[in-house]
Amino acid sequence: MTTTDSGLVITDLHVSVETEAGPKPILKGVDLAIRPGQIHAIMGPNGSGKSTLAYSLAGHPKYTITGGSVALDGLELAGLSPDARAKAGLFLAMQYPVEVPGVSVANFLRTAKTALGGAAPSLRSWVKEVDAALGRLQLDSEFSSRSVNEGFSGGEKKRHEIVQLELLNPKYAILDETDSGLDIDALRIVAEGVNRYAAQGDRGVLLITHYTRILRYIEPDFVHVFVDGRIAEEGGRELADQLEENGYEKYVKAAAAS
Amino acid sequence: MTAFDPVLRKREAAEVNAANPGPAEARTVSHLHPAGSFDVDSHLLPSGREEVWRFTPLDRVEALLKDPPAGVIEITGDGLGPLPTLAIGQTPRGTVLTPTDRAAALASAHTAAAAHVLIPAGQRLEEPLRLSLRAADPEAVVTGHLVIEAGPGSQAVIVLHHTGAARYLGNVEVSVGDEARVTVVSLQDWDHTAVHLGQHEARVGRRGEYRHIAVSLGGDLIRLQNNVSYAGSGGAAQLFGVYFADAGQHIEHRLFVDHNHPKGTSLVDYRGALQGQHARSVWVGDVLIRPEAKGIDTYESNKNLVLSEGCRADAVPNLEIETGEIQGAGHSASTGRFDEEQLFYLRSRGLDEAAARRLVVRGFFAQLVARIGVSDVEEALMAKIDRELDQAERSRPLKGA
Ligand SMILES: Nc1ncnc2c1ncn2[C@@H]1O[C@H](COP(=O)(O)OP(=O)(O)OP(=O)(O)O)[C@@H](O)[C@H]1O
Ligand SMILES: [Mg+2]
Numbered sequence: 001m002t003t004t005d006s007g008l009v010i011t012d013l014h015v016s017v018e019t020e021a022g023p024k025p026i027l028k029g030v031d032l033a034i035r036p037g038q039i040h041a042i043m044g045p046n047g048s049g050k051s052t053l054a055y056s057l058a059g060h061p062k063y064t065i066t067g068g069s070v071a072l073d074g075l076e077l078a079g080l081s082p083d084a085r086a087k088a089g090l091f092l093a094m095q096y097p098v099e100v101p102g103v104s105v106a107n108f109l110r111t112a113k114t115a116l117g118g119a120a121p122s123l124r125s126w127v128k129e130v131d132a133a134l135g136r137l138q139l140d141s142e143f144s145s146r147s148v149n150e151g152f153s154g155g156e157k158k159r160h161e162i163v164q165l166e167l168l169n170p171k172y173a174i175l176d177e178t179d180s181g182l183d184i185d186a187l188r189i190v191a192e193g194v195n196r197y198a199a200q201g202d203r204g205v206l207l208i209t210h211y212t213r214i215l216r217y218i219e220p221d222f223v224h225v226f227v228d229g230r231i232a233e234e235g236g237r238e239l240a241d242q243l244e245e246n247g248y249e250k251y252v253k254a255a256a257a258s
Numbered sequence: 259m260t261a262f263d264p265v266l267r268k269r270e271a272a273e274v275n276a277a278n279p280g281p282a283e284a285r286t287v288s289h290l291h292p293a294g295s296f297d298v299d300s301h302l303l304p305s306g307r308e309e310v311w312r313f314t315p316l317d318r319v320e321a322l323l324k325d326p327p328a329g330v331i332e333i334t335g336d337g338l339g340p341l342p343t344l345a346i347g348q349t350p351r352g353t354v355l356t357p358t359d360r361a362a363a364l365a366s367a368h369t370a371a372a373a374h375v376l377i378p379a380g381q382r383l384e385e386p387l388r389l390s391l392r393a394a395d396p397e398a399v400v401t402g403h404l405v406i407e408a409g410p411g412s413q414a415v416i417v418l419h420h421t422g423a424a425r426y427l428g429n430v431e432v433s434v435g436d437e438a439r440v441t442v443v444s445l446q447d448w449d450h451t452a453v454h455l456g457q458h459e460a461r462v463g464r465r466g467e468y469r470h471i472a473v474s475l476g477g478d479l480i481r482l483q484n485n486v487s488y489a490g491s492g493g494a495a496q497l498f499g500v501y502f503a504d505a506g507q508h509i510e511h512r513l514f515v516d517h518n519h520p521k522g523t524s525l526v527d528y529r530g531a532l533q534g535q536h537a538r539s540v541w542v543g544d545v546l547i548r549p550e551a552k553g554i555d556t557y558e559s560n561k562n563l564v565l566s567e568g569c570r571a572d573a574v575p576n577l578e579i580e581t582g583e584i585q586g587a588g589h590s591a592s593t594g595r596f597d598e599e600q601l602f603y604l605r606s607r608g609l610d611e612a613a614a615r616r617l618v619v620r621g622f623f624a625q626l627v628a629r630i631g632v633s634d635v636e637e638a639l640m641a642k643i644d645r646e647l648d649q650a651e652r653s654r655p656l657k658g659a
């Protein structure tokens with residue numbers, strides 16, 4: 001079922017970030033539509049605004065939408081709180097997952113599931129579900145008694161984000177460099193998690209990455225080149241291979257010239 | 259492992275006393291800490307200019323310090339008969355604690371019969387020993403003095419539960435024998451009108467381990483002076499504190515660790531949350547490392563989470579080092595608001611603002627509580643903190659920042 005409304009639809013999005021010197025425009029008119037069942041990859045140079053896009057979609061208070069719109073299955077997200085956006089079905093796997101000292105993974109996951117589902121999951125089946133999800137990401141079940149992200153290795157943090165993706169099962173997932181800092185095995189494990197999620201068929205994925213490596217495991221429907229706060233080029237997975245060969249130079253030059 | 263039996267106390271008293279050098283032990287007076295005295299009149303009524311009283315709202319404590327107290331607090335233990343007592347001057351009473359302010363001097367002088375908890379040498383209490391402290395008359399000023407004497411090699415967890423309304427001057431004196439392990443949890447769970455002043459003091463024997471956990475939740479004003487010194491080398495002290503100051507509450511914890519023997523360790527970690535108009539906390543952490551305290555290791559920390567406007571948290575760490583030959587010495591103090599990134603992370607997982615804040619505050623305390631190491635005490639404490647958070651949320655959603 002794909003009505004014209006279905007999807008995470010970003011239209012002419014302008015976003016500023018709060019800085020000490022005042023607001024600084026970062027996103028300069030982003031257009032992107034992620035329909036249910038699609039996987040979109042975004043690649044772009046450091047500082048081009050990829051994380052800004054991710055954060056502003058999720059409602060981080062430092063980023064202000066100054067123009068354009070973001071709609072999730074027809075619901076305008078601008079102005080909604082981060083939790084309202086999560087309840088609408090949005091999930092962000094963060095580039096730098098945050099430590100929450102003293103809060104166990106088990107408690108965190110259960111609180112999140114309860115908040116999103118409206119009711120606490122039954123304890124017994126939930127513990128099983130969590131253990132199974134941890135197991136699929138090859139994390140030990142004792143992991144659930146540790147403080148959220150505290151003392152996790154870089155790779156463990158990223159795998160923990162995918163555990164959340166699987167357990168919370170949102171409609172649309174933004175993965176901000178979830179593949180960065182993973183070893184070869186972890187990369188495959190994380191990619192399998194994303195593929196399981198996407199295999200449901202009606203979920204949308206926005207995959208922000210610097211490496212074509214992960215695209216060996218996850219087949220994108222679209223690849224976008226992100227430069228200077230907007231999308232500079234769109235294509236299929238062959239575009240990723242061209243980038244691998246030639247880098248971003250021609251796009252960066254074109255953006256600077258315009 | 260045995261249950262606590264108060265009648266066992268006489269048998270072992272002599273042995274425990276051997277570990278106590280007694281009050282005659284010469285002590286250099288540090289500028290961090292006034293010399294103690296049992297003489298009430300040698301402690302003048304505070305004027306507010308004294309360093310040790312400068313943070314305390316004197317109008318709220320004056321009535322407790324002026325006139326002689328009217329009675330004593332009731333101390334009862336679950337399933338215990340009346341506790342044995344120690345008269346003024348009857349050792350070991352007075353061998354560890356010398357009053358360092360007028361409140362403590364009054365508590366010492368006006369508690370004719372101090373409750374005595376003795377854990378004989380080598381005895382390990384399997385269950386925490388729970389003592390309840392309550393005032394019969396919430397208006398009268400009452401005193402209390404508790405002497406905990408843990409013989410060499412003994413182990414015990416003692417929980418002091420202060421409830422109800424009271425105007426209380428209370429001392430707790432703890433002798434930790436050589437290689438004994440003692441945990442004292444002092445839970446200030448008072449009604450909102452209570453005023454509680456007091457001095458807790460411990461001396462830790464050779465390779466003894468002492469833990470003191472101050473939990474200050476309810477009451478109008480709480481001011482505890484918590485002191486530790488050592489009776490031999492290699493003693494370990496952990497002084498933990500958890501407090502939650504609501505509107506109008508004044509919660510003051512003053513610590514003094516006197517490293518007077520070699521190779522000792524001390525770890526001070528106090529954490530508080532403040533919410534509401536005129537919620538106030540004070541933490542003063544003094545650590546003295548004497549010339550003879552070679553090879554010691556100490557760290558003290560105080561962290562405050564300010565949850566709303568109108569609160570004030572003062573933290574004053576002091577480290578006085580008289581020898582260069584130490585393992586380590588450090589301190590830190592911080593007072594801050596919620597971390598935006600933590601809140602955003604939790605909210606992006608569907609938690610609304612109040613739930614996210616609550617989880618962060620809970621975690622802030624849970625981190626410390628988890629280090630107590632006595633699971634039913636930990637659980638009971640987290641339940642108390644949850645209740646405190648419920649109340650805070652009801653009185654005013656956890657907003658602010
Ligand atoms: N708080 C801030 N103050 C000033 N500049 C900021 C702030 N936050 C982001 N920026 C700037 O916004 C731009 C975009 O940053 P963003 O993190 O979105 O880039 P990115 O494409 O995710 O980069 P990377 O590939 O390195 O992760 C950068 O130039 C960055 O310095
Ligand atoms: Mg980024």
